[in-house]
Every structure is written in structure tokens, then in C-alpha cells.
Amino acid sequence: MRYLRLVNDSNTMKEYLFYALDQPTTNNAVTVSEAMGYGMIIFPIMSKFDLTAKIHFTSIYNYIKSFPSFYNNNLMAWQQVKNSTGNIVNSSPETSSATDGDMDISYGLLLAHKIWGENDKINYKSEAVKRINALMDSCVNKNDYILTLGDWVKGIKVNNFKYVTRSSDFLKYHIREFIKFDFKNSTEWQMVLDKIDFIISEQMKNQSKANGLMPDFFIKDINNINNYIAPKFKVLETIHDGDYYFNSCRTPWRYSMDIIINKTPITHELHTLNYWIKKETSYNPKNIKSGYYIANGTPGHSFGSSNDLSFIAPFLVSSLIEKGHDNWTIALWETLINKPRTKVSATRSFGEIIIS
Numbered sequence: 001m002r003y004l005r006l007v008n009d010s011n012t013m014k015e016y017l018f019y020a021l022d023q024p025t026t027n028n029a030v031t032v033s034e035a036m037g038y039g040m041i042i043f044p045i046m047s048k049f050d051l052t053a054k055i056h057f058t059s060i061y062n063y064i065k066s067f068p069s070f071y072n073n074n075l076m077a078w079q080q081v082k083n084s085t086g087n088i089v090n091s092s093p094e095t096s097s098a099t100d101g102d103m104d105i106s107y108g109l110l111l112a113h114k115i116w117g118e119n120d121k122i123n124y125k126s127e128a129v130k131r132i133n134a135l136m137d138s139c140v141n142k143n144d145y146i147l148t149l150g151d152w153v154k155g156i157k158v159n160n161f162k163y164v165t166r167s168s169d170f171l172k173y174h175i176r177e178f179i180k181f182d183f184k185n186s187t188e189w190q191m192v193l194d195k196i197d198f199i200i201s202e203q204m205k206n207q208s209k210a211n212g213l214m215p216d217f218f219i220k221d222i223n224n225i226n227n228y229i230a231p232k233f234k235v236l237e238t239i240h241d242g243d244y245y246f247n248s249c250r251t252p253w254r255y256s257m258d259i260i261i262n263k264t265p266i267t268h269e270l271h272t273l274n275y276w277i278k279k280e281t282s283y284n285p286k287n288i289k290s291g292y293y294i295a296n297g298t299p300g301h302s303f304g305s306s307n308d309l310s311f312i313a314p315f316l317v318s319s320l321i322e323k324g325h326d327n328w329t330i331a332l333w334e335t336l337i338n339k340p341r342t343k344v345s346a347t348r349s350f351g352e353i354i355i356s
Contacts, residue, residue: 004039004056005030007063007088014063015056016080016088025081030088033076033097036064037104044111057112061122064105069097071155074134076102078150096152099139100169106131107174110181125181132178136185144220145191146199146228149236163220164235165228168250170196173258199228204269207299211280212273215294216240216247230295240303242295246310249290253314259321266322274318276300278328285328285335288312309339 003021007014017035039060047053067090069075077095080088109128118125138151146165148154153161172193179189199218207230208214215230216237230242238245252273258264280300281287290311291304304311316332319325 001056003035006059012062013055013059014066015059016063017060027091028082029091030080030082032079033064033101033105034078035101036060036076037101037108040064040105040108041111044108044115047115054116057108058120058122061105061109061127067095069151070094071096071151072134072138074130075138075151076105096155097139097150099135099147099150099166100171102131102135102139103169103171103174106135107171107177110177129181132182133184135178136182136188140188140192142188145188145195147192147196161236163228165199165218166247167214167216167218168247168254170200170251171254171257172196172264173261176258176262200267200269202227203230204272207294208269208272210272211276211292211300212269212271213244213276213292213294213300214248214251214269215242216245217242232295240291240296243297243303244292244294245304246290249311250314252318253316256318256321260317270318270321274315274322274325274328277315278325283328283331285312285315285332288315307339309336312336 003017003019004015005018007016016031017039019031019035020029040057043053043057043060047057064076067077067080069077070090070093075097077090078098078101079091079095081091083089106128109124109131112122113124113128116124134151138154139148140146141148141153141162144163146163147169149161149164149166149169153159153164175189175193175196179186179193182189200214203214203218204212217231217235218228219231219235221227221229232242233239235241237247252270255267255270259266259270277288280302286307288308288311289302289304289306290308291302293299293301293303297303312332313336316329316336319329319332
């Protein structure tokens with residue numbers, strides 16, 4: 001498999017998703033919890049078609065357990081690197097978690113529980129609940145019930161990120177499962193779900209009402225303490241933290257999964273987004289840009305380049321949630337399967353996950 005790598009010199013079989021395959025990093029990074037979370041979801045689903053999928057799932061989870069976060073050892077450290085001796089280690093002694101990676105890992109364990117039951121060496125359900133508990137304890141701001149960026153937000157006593165949340169972490173289809181299995185925190189998970197719906201709904205009343213686009217990050221509105229808004233400045237990563245960029249490009253995929261899996265009603269946000277992107281691109285997926293303004297320019301105007309897989313692929317998923325997009329779905333699919341697999345952008349793995 002293109003990204004799967006075996007850890008050498010390990011008594012227990014461990015594998016990781018080599019996210020730096022075509023994009024070497026300055027610190028010799030090998031994987032991140034986000035990539036591992038994708039694997040934890042993909043392999044249970046693949047097990048219906050691939051007899052080796054369960055073996056890979058187990059070895060991936062063995063790897064995950066070997067690299068706990070500094071702040072909560074029931075969460076995964078967000079990045080590992082190869083050191084000067086060739087050993088894989090956390091990227092720093094105090095490597096913390098990233099919320100979406102651990103949400104995917106937990107959801108993957110719940111999938112494994114549903115598909116394989118509890119007759120294996122791994123008790124998938126108990127492992128999942130343990131990690132879901134850790135997410136609630138360390139990655140939820142219980143003043144507002146927002147998902148924080150990782151356990152470091154609570155772990156580092158003084159920081160400016162306690163009221164920052166990432167749109168691509170709004171994994172409603174995960175949270176619905178957390179509510180079912182995490183009895184201890186089910187009421188609080190419902191509050192997180194309600195807050196996500198509220199934030200998206202409020203955003204749809206403002207810059208996103210004509211396009212359905214979500215910003216990379218939301219911050220607490222100083223003029224309305226109950227609300228969260230798209231920032232007009234760099235919060236964590238880039239000057240486009242308040243625009244549709246390399247985090248929020250996943251939202252058409254991530255948000256649509258709740259509708260596809262749970263048969264929930266089609267949201268106003270996704271309905272608006274589906275029709276807007278078709279018109280914006282003149283029904284040509286190759287015209288989808290790798291960035292659209294929300295807070296830092298005219299909403300819906302593009303600032304990125306064309307034909308980036310990370311931005312094209314998620315719209316294939318959102319095209320499936322409602323009738324009237326058949327030709328658009330076919331155009332998206334043909335664009336994806338005909339795109340050469342050579343050098344890739346820094347986040348192409350998002351797109352390749354969708355194709356998988």
C-alpha cells in the first residue's frame with residue numbers, strides 16, 4: 001500500500017501511515033495522528049474486501065498506543081519523527097494531541113467493535129470509550145462546550161487558544177456515536193453537538209449565507225460572547241485562518257458523512273455549498289480553487305490555484321447527499337481518477353483518502 005510502513009526492530013508488529021512520502025519535512029517527520037486516524041477508519045471498512053485489513057488495523061493501533069500525548073496518555077501525540085539514530089520518536093518531549101486525529105482513532109475503534117465484536121486481543125469498545133473519555137476531559141472547553149485544538153490547550157495553563165475551534169473538527173457523525181457509547185459524558189457530548197450546529201448556523205447568517213463556506217478556524221466573538229466568528233487575522237497557522245483553506249477544505253466531506261451515514265436532514269449549509277460551487281466553477285471541477293475568502297476578503301472570491309486534489313475530492317462526497325448533482329458527481333469522479341499520482345501538495349492525503 002502506498003503510504004503504509006512497518007516499524008523495524010519492534011517486538012510487536014507496528015505500522016504507520018507515512019504522510020511525508022512525497023513531501024519530506026525539515027524535522028524528518030514520518031506520520032501524524034491525523035493520518036493514523038484516517039487509517040483506523042479505512043481498514044475496518046476495507047475488511048469486507050481485504051483479508052489483511054484487520055492485521056493492518058491491529059498493527060496501526062499498536063503504533064498509536066506506543067506514542068501517547070504528553071498531557072493525556074489516552075490520546076495520541078500528534079507527530080512522530082525519525083531521529084539521528086533512525087528510531088521513531090515523538091517530535092518533542094512534550095508532544096501533545098490534535099483533536100481530529102483522536103476523534104478518528106476513537107471512531108475507528110467503534111467501527112472495529114461493530115464489525116469484529118469483542119473476541120479479539122483488543123477490546124475495541126473499551127479502548128474507544130477510554131479515548132472518548134480522554135477527549136471530553138482534555139479537548140473540550142466546558143465553559144462553551146467547543147472542541148479545542150488539542151489537549152495542549154488545557155495542558156498549557158496560559159495561552160490564547162481556549163476559545164478557538166477548528167471547523168474541520170466538527171465531526172458530527174463521530175459525536176453521535178460518542179453519545180451512544182460514552183455513557184458518562186453523553187449529555188456533554190450532546191452539548192458539543194448542539195454548539196457545533198449553533199456555530200455553523202450563525203456563520204450561515206453572515207459571510208457564508210450565499211456560499212456555505214466554512215473558515216479554517218472560529219474564534220469567540222468579543223461583541224457577542226455566545227457566538228464564534230471567522231477571524232480576520234492569523235490565529236494559529238496562516239493569514240487565511242478565517243477563510244476556506246487547507247483545514248476547512250475537508251468540511252464538504254466531513255459534514256456530509258453525517259447525512260450519508262445517519263440519514264440526518266440535508267443542512268442549509270451543505271445545500272448552499274453544493275449549488276454555489278457548481279455555479280462558481282461553471283460546472284468544471286478543475287476550476288475549484290485552493291482557497292476562498294470568508295473573513296479576509298470578499299466572501300466567496302478565490303485566492304488559490306486550480307486543480308488541487310485536497311479541495312476537489314471533498315466535493316465528491318457532498319455531491320452525494322441530495323438529488324440533482326449526478327452530472328457534477330461524475331465530473332468530480334472523472335477529474336479525480338484522471339489526475340496523475342506524481343508529486344503532491346502538502347495535504348494531498350486528504351484527497352487520496354476520499355478516492356480510497
